[in-house]
Amino acid sequence: MGNIVTFLTACISLLFVASTTAPAAADDLTERGAYLVNTVMACGNCHTPMGPQGPDMSRALSGGLEFDTPGFHVTASNLTPHDTGLGSWSDEEIKRALVEGRRPDGSALAPIMPTSFYKVLTPRDLDAIVAYLRTLPPVDRKVPAPEYAGDPPPAFPGAEAPIAEEDQGADPVRKGFYLVTIAHCMECHTDWEADGPPAIGAGGRPLPGPWGVSISANITNDPHAGLGEWTDEEIVRAVTAGVSRDGRALLPPMGYPFYAGISPDDLAAMVAYLRTVPSTH
Ligand code: HEC
Numbered sequence: 325m326g327n328i329v330t331f332l333t334a335c336i337s338l339l340f341v342a343s344t345t346a347p348a349a350a351d352d353l354t355e356r357g358a359y360l361v362n363t364v365m366a367c368g369n370c371h372t373p374m375g376p377q378g379p380d381m382s383r384a385l386s387g388g389l390e391f392d393t394p395g396f397h398v399t400a401s402n403l404t405p406h407d408t409g410l411g412s413w414s415d416e417e418i419k420r421a422l423v424e425g426r427r428p429d430g431s432a433l434a435p436i437m438p439t440s441f442y443k444v445l446t447p448r449d450l451d452a453i454v455a456y457l458r459t460l461p462p463v464d465r466k467v468p469a470p471e472y473a474g475d476p477p478p479a480f481p482g483a484e485a486p487i488a489e490e491d492q493g494a495d496p497v498r499k500g501f502y503l504v505t506i507a508h509c510m511e512c513h514t515d516w517e518a519d520g521p522p523a524i525g526a527g528g529r530p531l532p533g534p535w536g537v538s539i540s541a542n543i544t545n546d547p548h549a550g551l552g553e554w555t556d557e558e559i560v561r562a563v564t565a566g567v568s569r570d571g572r573a574l575l576p577p578m579g580y581p582f583y584a585g586i587s588p589d590d591l592a593a594m595v596a597y598l599r600t601v602p603s604t605h
Pocket residue numbers: 360361365366367368369370371391398399400401402403409418421422427432433434436437438453470472
């Protein structure tokens with residue numbers, strides 16, 4: 325009797341192993357996509373509608389903020405698998421929008437969508453993002469049609485091509501550059517309108533919104549203007565909890581609640597990279 329039970333148990337565990345091998349790989353991919361979309365890349369900071377209490381998570385990623393600027397008037401799109409969202413887009417079409425900034429009909433996305441930072445994405449991370457977006461509950465929500473007639477933005481310096489996983493594994497600074505790039509930190513932390521070549525990471529960009537106008541900080545390694553004298557813990561606290569070195573609560577639109585979910589290893593790599601960003605003063 326004992327032997328039969330053992331035998332049956334062995335068969336069941338064999339079946340279990342056999343039947344879970346393939347889905348396990350898919351689960352890993354979806355999990356990686358959820359991690360990227362909901363923490364490092366903070367897609368919901370733009371693509372989730374804002375309710376009176378903050379982001380309305382019951383309609384997560386179904387379309388969000390409206391951006392009305394002299395160059396374009398667009399609304400962050402519905403990314404859920406509904407007909408009013410990405411339901412009819414192929415995987416390749418979604419990836420093309422992310423790295424080339426173009427829709428299936430060839431029209432360009434306004435440069436507020438951070439496609440210039442997404443060309444570094446590895447093929448696996450692109451697959452992961454798409455796999456995760458496919459698992460979202462479909463939400464019926466049509467956002468207003470975009471008004472933009474320009475081209476997609478050029479690639480961010482150093483982000484022209486994917487950075488291979490092996491290169492990231494071999495060097496925390498390289499991995500940190502990858503993560504800081506896909507988190508589009510430097511988009512806000514650079515004053516692109518200033519005269520001369522852009523001082524990457526030196527901050528000074530005004531960001532208006534319902535909170536008033538916040539001015540992005542200098543996050544280079546400069547000892548006075550930047551993070552040069554901050555401890556690693558102080559930098560991590562600012563990014564994940566929105567608290568400055570002196571204890572002041574930091575203003576939006578930086579996505580602190582999203583970044584709070586970044587893994588300790590990834591945060592360490594991001595800090596390692598920020599330590600190498602040259603002082604611009
Ligand atoms: C800074 C805000 C912002 C962030 C962060 C952001 N997006 Fe967008 N995204 C937009 C806006 C705004 C548009 C609409 C642009 C337009 O219509 O020209 C857009 C458009 C898109 C489109 C095109 C959809 C369509 O129907 O045309 C896709 C796909 C997309 N985003 C996916 C993502 C994903 C995935 C992430 C995270 C990895 C992300 N976005 C992060 C603002 C953002």
